[in-house]
Amino acid sequence: xLTALFVILMLVVFGKLLVFAIKASWGVIKILFTIIFxxxxxxxxxxxxxxxxxxxxxxxxxxxxxxxxxx
Numbered sequence: 001x002l003t004a005l006f007v008i009l010m011l012v013v014f015g016k017l018l019v020f021a022i023k024a025s026w027g028v029i030k031i032l033f034t035i036i037f038x039x040x041x042x043x044x045x046x047x048x049x050x051x052x053x054x055x056x057x058x059x060x061x062x063x064x065x066x067x068x069x070x071x
Contacts, residue, residue, distance in 0.1 A: 038061070
């Protein structure tokens with residue numbers, strides 16, 4: 001009986017830790033994509049001569065960030 005109680009409580013505790021870890025890692029991934037990968041992708045597009053693709057992406061992201069900052 002104690003083993004079953006231990007297993008149930010252990011699953012509850014580590015389940016909550018797992019949910020917290022997923023939320024924390026999602027925040028870190030969003031920061032990495034926003035700060036590091038997106039500018040690198042845009043710079044790579046411009047260097048490759050795909051300015052006609054990079055400029056609209058940059059404009060859309062700029063408009064979305066302006067709208068999100070006022071909300």
